[in-house]
Amino acid sequence: MSGFVRRRLLWGSLLLAATLAVISAYARWAGATTREAYLSGWVLFGLMVLLTGYNWFKKIPYLPMGRSEVWLQFHIYAGLFTGVLFLLHVRGRWPTGWFEIVLTVLYVLVMVSGVLGILISRGWPKRLSARGGEVPFERIPIVRRQLREQAEALALNSVAEARSATIAEFHARRLHAFFAGPQNFLSHVFEIRLPLNALLNELGDLNRFLNEQERKVTAQLVTLVRQKDGLDYQHALQLTLRLWLFIHIPVTYSLMLCALAHIVLVYGFSAGVR
């Protein structure tokens, strides 16, 4: 059995055991007390505080608190376990009050962004490696500028050399915007080649109006277009790999603030409840 399967089995078993334990315990509490929502609420909130703490843990790596990899596994499975607690806490019903709806929507956003984040964190590095030509994220604007300048130089020089502005016009019309910044973000994310193929077809169609010398220039432009497309692919995927946390973390803090307010409101309006 590989280490990967063993780890998943271990964490999965722990999650299953915790789920079964909490469901059976909750059934007993529900019969014994009317305040079971308080108990599930506090456990849920405590776990959420622990989960939020992972972000802080990452900021103090010099503290000897074990490997981040293990803490992330805990974060994932404890995060899934909050789903069980949340369902128990709301008794499987969709909330009716606007504040509770906000709270639920925030919780769902945190959960969904977390699950999506883990899915792309596990899958997309393979896509980046398989595509090749990787450029560190910080260097992407520099490489993009170099490609843009090369394309501009080719287009401009072709005017003087071939005494024709066909390529320069095409550059101004189609390529200038393509090289100016990141393009086709969603196409890259969903692995769709349509925009690239369309541009390459247009460049191919242009050849019928070009002489031999100009065709050599378009061949060079095709190479640059492919390189820029690869760069955009790297940009789209690397940006998303970084950006999902910019959704997950702020929404988490919003959820924590709302949860705090929820606790205050619950206790503020709980007079007479036994």
Next chain:
Amino acid sequence: MDTAHFVIDKPERWDSSFDSDMTEADVNRLLEIRPFSEMNSGKFSKRTPLRGILKNDARIRRFKNGEIIVRAGDYGSSAFLVLAGNARVVLDPGLPVSLLGQRKSQHKSLFQIVAQLWTNPRDPEVRTPAELEQDTGVKVGGEFKGVFLQDVPRILDEHLTATMSPGDFFGEIAALSRSARTSTIFAVGDATEMLEIRWQGLRDLLRFDDHLRHHIDRIYRERTLATHLREIPIFRRLNDEQLKRVIEQTQFGTYGDYDWSGDYKRLVKEGTRSPEKETIIAQEGDYPNGVVLIRSGFARLSQKFGHGHRTLNYLSAGSQFGLREIAHNWAHKDTVPFQHSLRVIGYTHVIVVPAPVMEEIVLPTVPRDQLPEFFTPAELAGTEQSESQQKLDAGAKIGPELMEFLTENRYFNGTSTMVIDMERCTRCDDCVRACASANEGNPRFLRHGQTTGRIMVANSCMHCADPVCLIGCPTGAIHRGQTGGEVVVNQATCIGCSICSNNCPYEAIRMVEIREEDGAFMVDKDMKPIVKATKCDLCSDQLGGPACERSCPHGALKRMDMNNLDSFAKWLQR
């Protein structure tokens, strides 16, 4: 049409002499002193005459009282001859590190670690006065930027020492075998004069002069070889008499280029690295005439594959080659030739125990069950692989492409190489941020480097088994730590000369201009910025090990010992 040619003189051996201040008078003086007075200058080649070696590969150095000449643990590339005055060699136990200008290995306390939350400076490369304060037992400075022991009489009282007088020769073993100095030697009195011969000169002296070669061979056999052979299981059962006979007939060999790191960097820049050009120590198919024991450096173990050679493994200090074949031939009537080739990677120093010595003296002392596995007809026919062969074939475990990649890029040198699994790495840079947090805001590596398949070797200090960065450090500021053997830089004694940075073939050492706590650059009296060498120190002062490895949320980054490819293979298949 006229064509302009850029013409340069062909580089010559002595374009850059060891010391341009060496005069003819100095050489004449040396030629009257033993052992040079006993050497036959006629035996030297015209290209490398004795006079030329002394003038260009040697220099006369004068040491002041207490100045350290060589220091235990340092890597040096030169040998010394006492010309005048006296030096003392410190016998076991050696001097404490605080007296040697090295950094004391110590972990931060838990409070100091937590305090990094608010004590890490805002500006990069800030050094506090405490960090730059030299130990009380040592002073850095002087003509050659040397390190001085402060209280020589007390050291002489408290430590066992032996005197070295004019005519005594030392440092040659470390220089030639590229191993660490075993003892510390310091000058006594202000009139100590030494002839320092760099390894190139020493090599030529040994080549052309039997007297010196015999002298060094004898010292090597007496001081080092017996201990070394005793550490190898197959020689452990030899009695003193048998061991003496083995030592007498053992041969030494040095292959490759001592200065391989410089050449390697040049070849990398030119993009002309070629493993085929590596010198062959032993060739597959040849008669096995001796067991090759790797003393220092590295060698590539390969086997014919198609029209080329496939790397099976790389052998480092302590490994042996050819024992299996010789044991088989000793126990059987048939003769099995070498099954693999052994090639030099960079620089390799080997000991060869001839086959007759193995057969007559060594192998009869080894119990049958402890002999290497004999070859079977099926293995020789190539139809099956023995357990020994499988164990040796690291290339099959980690994949042939990765094996060639590690070998060609010399990554086998790393004992803590930073490898990143790019199919797991989300490029989040948590490792870089963790490194910066643990090093006062200064990341000590780049998450960038050579890549093959899914593996990237990042530009970070690998804490090499053969740390070429240590060679030539004038103050010994870069040295091995006392606890884990990690290579560290003592900021107090680093003089910013860049020798380590230039020597490092992996671009893992960075020279930085340091700042005061208020952010201002530190300058010397000429208003030039103070420069220090910086590199990864494996978070040796932190609790819990390297922060980069601990901080990776996806387990994509690992510090690997490249001499343990089994654990690397296990990590790849995790």
